[in-house]
Amino acid sequence: MKAIAVISGGLDSTTLGYLMRDQGYKLEALSFNYGQRHRKELAFAETVARDLGAPWTLINLEAAGIGRMLRGSALTDASFEVPEGHYAAENMRVTIVPNRNAIMLAIACAAAGSSGAEAVALAVHAGDHPIYPDCRPDFIHSFEAMERIAMEGTAQISILAPFSSHSKADIVQLGDKLGVPFANTWSCYKGGEIHCGACGTCYERREAFQLAGVKDPTEYAAEPVFQAP
Amino acid sequence: MKAIAVISGGLDSTTLGYLMRDQGYKLEALSFNYGQRHRKELAFAETVARDLGAPWTLINLEAAGIGRMLRGSALTDASFEVPEGHYAAENMRVTIVPNRNAIMLAIACAAAGSSGAEAVALAVHAGDHPIYPDCRPDFIHSFEAMERIAMEGTAQISILAPFSSHSKADIVQLGDKLGVPFANTWSCYKGGEIHCGACGTCYERREAFQLAGVKDPTEYAAEPVFQAP
Numbered sequence: 001m002k003a004i005a006v007i008s009g010g011l012d013s014t015t016l017g018y019l020m021r022d023q024g025y026k027l028e029a030l031s032f033n034y035g036q037r038h039r040k041e042l043a044f045a046e047t048v049a050r051d052l053g054a055p056w057t058l059i060n061l062e063a064a065g066i067g068r069m070l071r072g073s074a075l076t077d078a079s080f081e082v083p084e085g086h087y088a089a090e091n092m093r094v095t096i097v098p099n100r101n102a103i104m105l106a107i108a109c110a111a112a113g114s115s116g117a118e119a120v121a122l123a124v125h126a127g128d129h130p131i132y133p134d135c136r137p138d139f140i141h142s143f144e145a146m147e148r149i150a151m152e153g154t155a156q157i158s159i160l161a162p163f164s165s166h167s168k169a170d171i172v173q174l175g176d177k178l179g180v181p182f183a184n185t186w187s188c189y190k191g192g193e194i195h196c197g198a199c200g201t202c203y204e205r206r207e208a209f210q211l212a213g214v215k216d217p218t219e220y221a222a223e224p225v226f227q228a229p
Numbered sequence: 230m231k232a233i234a235v236i237s238g239g240l241d242s243t244t245l246g247y248l249m250r251d252q253g254y255k256l257e258a259l260s261f262n263y264g265q266r267h268r269k270e271l272a273f274a275e276t277v278a279r280d281l282g283a284p285w286t287l288i289n290l291e292a293a294g295i296g297r298m299l300r301g302s303a304l305t306d307a308s309f310e311v312p313e314g315h316y317a318a319e320n321m322r323v324t325i326v327p328n329r330n331a332i333m334l335a336i337a338c339a340a341a342g343s344s345g346a347e348a349v350a351l352a353v354h355a356g357d358h359p360i361y362p363d364c365r366p367d368f369i370h371s372f373e374a375m376e377r378i379a380m381e382g383t384a385q386i387s388i389l390a391p392f393s394s395h396s397k398a399d400i401v402q403l404g405d406k407l408g409v410p411f412a413n414t415w416s417c418y419k420g421g422e423i424h425c426g427a428c429g430t431c432y433e434r435r436e437a438f439q440l441a442g443v444k445d446p447t448e449y450a451a452e453p454v455f456q457a458p
């Protein structure tokens with residue numbers, strides 16, 4: 001069994017890589033520079049791939065000229081502030097990068113086809129669903145159905161999203177069991193020297209370790225601004 | 230009404246651009262370098278865009294590192310021969326570039342979202358269907374449905390494929406009425422100095438003009454090898 005894992009260098013996709021390896025998949029890791037301001041995550045992705053013994057490919061959407069189409073998000077556009085507070089809150093909508101996952105999955109399916117992999121795996125999780133339409137199960141199913149037609153006669157690629165029903169705390173618990181080196185993962189959207197501790201994804205990361213009852217090895221620059229979602 | 234037209238520089242997509250303009254769309258043109266050996270078509274695409282007054286964007290999938298995933302086709306891989314003979318014949322299957330259209334459409338939808346366009350247009354036609362699964366109406370419909378989910382809350386993009394029921398001869402007749410400068414379009418897969426006249430797409434191009442009863446302005450290097458499909 002061979003699979004392409006989309007690995008960002010974050011906690012979720014790193015755990016995904018360890019899970020897939022645990023399940024016996026021969027892995028290839030695919031990461032994307034889409035102009036994210038926290039592109040320092042990509043160095044973490046490379047390390048994860050090396051630790052997993054998975055060939056690592058970086059796709060540079062910026063170099064292709066696609067980056068500017070993905071502006072208009074706080075993740076990719078310096079004219080927006082990265083919002084602070086709870087990840088599931090409405091103010092996090094500004095972190096949507098429209099159509100990012102469709103572009104990444106389409107490229108990952110081509111990679112799967114060319115390397116003889118039967119599956120593409122993505123670490124979307126239940127906590128993503130309120131904000132990001134392209135993280136929801138109906139998106140994953142619809143994308144897989146589309147690819148069945150697109151690649152008919154060439155390859156039939158399954159899209160695996162094993163964390164679709166997992167909270168981030170569930171992922172931390174699973175990663176803890178699998179021996180994921182959480183200190184070697186990057187979440188913070190601000191992409192500074194250390195995790196800022198206040199942005200939506202730092203908030204979510206810290207909360208996940210607390211809820212999971214797993215020691216958080218992350219060094220944060222500040223306490224989060226705790227707000228009800 | 231604003232639309233993104235995927236324009237390769239060939240006869241079909243050039244006619245698509247003229248049709249869309251005739252229908253009142255404000256157009257942006259998007260072209261792709263995916264490592265095709267006939268990438269000289271891209272210079273024709275740029276000219277078409279200029280003639281249509283449409284801003285032209287070239288997406289360089291080669292520079293992104295995606296090119297090697299699209300190898301294994303006679304269009305992108307020098308270790309394959311470009312097949313000669315009739316376009317619809319089984320030997321043309323070697324010209325399939327797996328998942329090319331899904332990648333191009335996903336990027337075009339992001340472009341549409343970022344520029345406020347409501348539609349993406351692609352020049353797939355009925356003659357493509359026997360060979361290329363990602364040119365068929367069910368692929369187009371499935372892709373559009375997937376994007377409705379992926380971009381929910383951001384944009385709702387229609388995928389237009391007005392030539393889905395057209396033969397290439399129908400497209401030539403339509404282009405003739407619309408004043409398309411056919412001499413300024415490129416089809417040949419071999420990408421030489423002039424159209425080779427013998428490869429599948431040269432065969433198809435010449436046949437289309439003959440069937441349409443429209444004068445063919447193309448200079449061909451050789452007579453085609455006429456074979457029953």
